[in-house]
Amino acid sequence: MHTAALARSIPFFPYPQVFLSEEDDLVSIFRDVGRRGAFILQRDVAHFEENLARFLNARHAIGVANATDGLLIALRAACAETGGLEPGSEVIFSSHTMVATAAAIHFAGATPVPVECGADHLIDPAAVEAAITPRTRAILPTQLNGRTADMDALESLCARHGLLLIEDAAQALGARFRGRCAGTFGAAAAISFFPAKLLGCLGDGGAVITGDSEIAARAAALHDHGRGADGEIRGWGLNSRLDNLQAAILDYRLQKYGAALERRRALAQAYRDALADVEEIVLPPGPGGDPDRFDVYQNYEIEAQGRDELRASLAASGIGTLLPWGGKAVHQWEALGLRTARLPRTDRLFESVLLLPMHVWLTEEEVAEIAGAIKDFYRGRVFGGRNRNER
Ligand SMILES: Cc1ncc(COP(=O)(O)O)c(C=O)c1O
Numbered sequence: 001m002h003t004a005a006l007a008r009s010i011p012f013f014p015y016p017q018v019f020l021s022e023e024d025d026l027v028s029i030f031r032d033v034g035r036r037g038a039f040i041l042q043r044d045v046a047h048f049e050e051n052l053a054r055f056l057n058a059r060h061a062i063g064v065a066n067a068t069d070g071l072l073i074a075l076r077a078a079c080a081e082t083g084g085l086e087p088g089s090e091v092i093f094s095s096h097t098m099v100a101t102a103a104a105i106h107f108a109g110a111t112p113v114p115v116e117c118g119a120d121h122l123i124d125p126a127a128v129e130a131a132i133t134p135r136t137r138a139i140l141p142t143q144l145n146g147r148t149a150d151m152d153a154l155e156s157l158c159a160r161h162g163l164l165l166i167e168d169a170a171q172a173l174g175a176r177f178r179g180r181c182a183g184t185f186g187a188a189a190a191i192s193f194f195p196a197k198l199l200g201c202l203g204d205g206g207a208v209i210t211g212d213s214e215i216a217a218r219a220a221a222l223h224d225h226g227r228g229a230d231g232e233i234r235g236w237g238l239n240s241r242l243d244n245l246q247a248a249i250l251d252y253r254l255q256k257y258g259a260a261l262e263r264r265r266a267l268a269q270a271y272r273d274a275l276a277d278v279e280e281i282v283l284p285p286g287p288g289g290d291p292d293r294f295d296v297y298q299n300y301e302i303e304a305q306g307r308d309e310l311r312a313s314l315a316a317s318g319i320g321t322l323l324p325w326g327g328k329a330v331h332q333w334e335a336l337g338l339r340t341a342r343l344p345r346t347d348r349l350f351e352s353v354l355l356l357p358m359h360v361w362l363t364e365e366e367v368a369e370i371a372g373a374i375k376d377f378y379r380g381r382v383f384g385g386r387n388r389n390e391r
Contacts, residue, residue, distance in 0.1 A: 010357055010366050012320030017361050018195045019202060022253075026202070029252060033245045041224070041241060044248035049207070051254055052191075055174075056181045058209045060216035063242025064223050067170040067206035070190030071104030071140070073240065074166050074208050077218035078187040079137065085110040089137040093168070094123035094149075095329040095338075095346050097142035101168045102330045102338070104190075110137060114331040114338055116345045120285060121145065121301060121353075125153035132157070138164035143172030143182040145284065146198065146264070146298035151177045151185050158186075169209070173198045174261050176294035183209040188219065193242075193250055196359070198264075198298050199257055201246040263360045264297040270364050271300055271356065274371035280305040280378045282352075299324075300358035304374075305383035307352045313377045319370055322355040 019026060038044060045063050053061040064070045079085050091105040095114035102112040115131045118124035123141045139158060141149040158165045165186030169175075172182035173191050183189035193205030208219045221228055226237025242250075265287040272286045282303035287295055301324065304310050311321050329350050331341040356370060 009318030010320060010362075010370060012322050012355070012357050013196045013359055014361055015195060017359075018200055021361065025252065026249060029248050030245065033248050038244050040244055042244040044244045044251060045242055048242075048247040048251040048254070051251055052207060053209070055254060055257070056183055056209060058181070058184045059211040059213070060209070060219075062208045062210075062216065062219050062223060063247055064190070064206045064208055065240040065242065066194070066204040067168070067190040067192030068100040068104055069223070069238065069240040070192075070206040070208045071101065071166070071168060071170075072107050073219050073222045073238070074188035074190050074210070074215075075104060075108040075110075075138070075140075077208070077210070077215045077222055078164055078166060078212075079108070080218050081214070084108075085137055088135055090133060090135045091138045091140050091166075092128050092131050092136060093140040093330075094142055094144070095331040095341065095343050096121055096144065096324070096349065097168060097330060098170070098325055099330055099333065099336070100170070101140060101142055102336065105140065111135075112330075112338065114329070114341045114343065116343050117144075117349070120147065121349070122147060122149040123154070125150050125157060128154065129157055132161055132163070136161065136163060138166055140166045140168060142168040142170070143175055144298075145301050146172055146175050146296035147285070148172065148175050148177035148182050148293060151180070155185060170194075170206075171197065171298035172296065174257065174294075175296045178292050184211065187212060188215050193246065198260070198296060199250060199253055201249050201253075203243070203246060205242050205246045205250065207242070260360050261296045264358065265295070267358060267362055267364070267367060268295070268297045268300060270367040271371065274368060275302075275374065278375060278378060280381075280383050281374070297358055300356045302354055302356060303349065303352040304354050305352065306377075306381065307354050310374065310377050311354060314370070314373055317373045319373055320357060324353055324355055 049061045089110045090113045091110045092113045094117045096117040105112040115127040116124045167189035169183035169189045170192035175182040188210040191207045193201045221234045223240045226233045226235045228234045329346045331338040
């Protein structure tokens with residue numbers, strides 16, 4: 001048994017590194033922005049929006065306060081043309097997502113309709129199709145863990161049923177499906193810059209992405225008190241702007257972002273090399289395993305037999321792990337009133353799902369230590385499961 005704690009611990013996510021790894025450059029940015037007195041909607045926001053749109057090959061990017069607001073703004077801006085989301089209208093999403101996805105649908109005035117995910121943990125198009133009713137207005141897939149859903153299937157469902165596609169790309173900046181970036185498929189999308197996200201800032205931040213100039217203009221007004229570029233109030237709006245300081249930091253980080261994605265993909269391969277023969281766990285698809293996709297591994301999400309015991313054993317060895325969303329899918333939270341949804345596959349998945357450390361500061365040696373601790377845990381234990389090591 002692997003009971004001895006490691007000489008040093010491996011946290012699930014080393015938050016201080018978000019600052020310490022680039023401290024000098026960040027302090028210079030802070031000084032520059034501060035000395036210019038450039039705090040709200042200044043050139044750094046505009047530059048970052050331009051560079052982000054270029055990176056995604058998208059027409060428009062609008063910095064917002066966080067991706068939850070971004071999804072709300074995307075929904076409202078995209079639905080405005082047809083009179084908004086009237087009460088009783090439904091938006092379909094995968095229950096394996098952050099509560100934020102459903103909250104945005106709720107606050108946009110519609111009913112969130114949770115559905116099952118498939119074997120790769122992303123929204124299952126067959127489940128989406130089965131959930132479509134005359135009240136359905138939109139499908140809101142979450143591009144989970146840095147991987148895109150089956151966008152061909154979802155686009156064709158939207159076309160056939162006259163539905164809007166809005167993407168929750170909070171976890172998927174740079175992920176691609178058939179060469180197109182997450183965030184550029186539907187009418188609009190939102191991305192998160194929470195510190196632990198793929199591209200993180202020093203607090204909350206987000207962006208709305210769209211290829212439609214009308215939606216972009218509405219989103220820009222919605223995020224700034226309803227004001228248009230000329231300062232005229234066009235309608236009711238929020239205050240959900242991306243801070244100029246955060247935009248300056250994100251713009252600096254975006255320049256090095258390609259290398260960060262390659263690093264995550266290399267670590268995913270290292271996990272795969274080390275763990276592929278462990279029968280009791282199911283790994284995410286490897287990088288390069290699917291010619292249609294470029295996965296960027298926001299998270300490394302496994303299924304593990306004896307998950308809670310494994311988690312405790314890893315913790316005793318100084319290795320941090322996380323249960324996604326606090327351990328429950330959205331429909332499982334009593335307070336949200338979505339418990340009537342019957343999602344047995346997702347219920348089962350949430351008994352075994354576990355996030356292992358995955359971030360750019362993780363080393364191959366640490367991956368080997370984590371893999372060794374997992375193997376030590378299973379050695380000599382019998383869980384009676386078959387080898388389901390591919391998904
Ligand atoms: C899938 C998903 N959707 C939405 C959000 C909300 O993003 P934010 O924290 O920027 O509001 C997050 C993460 O925080 C997320 O992981």
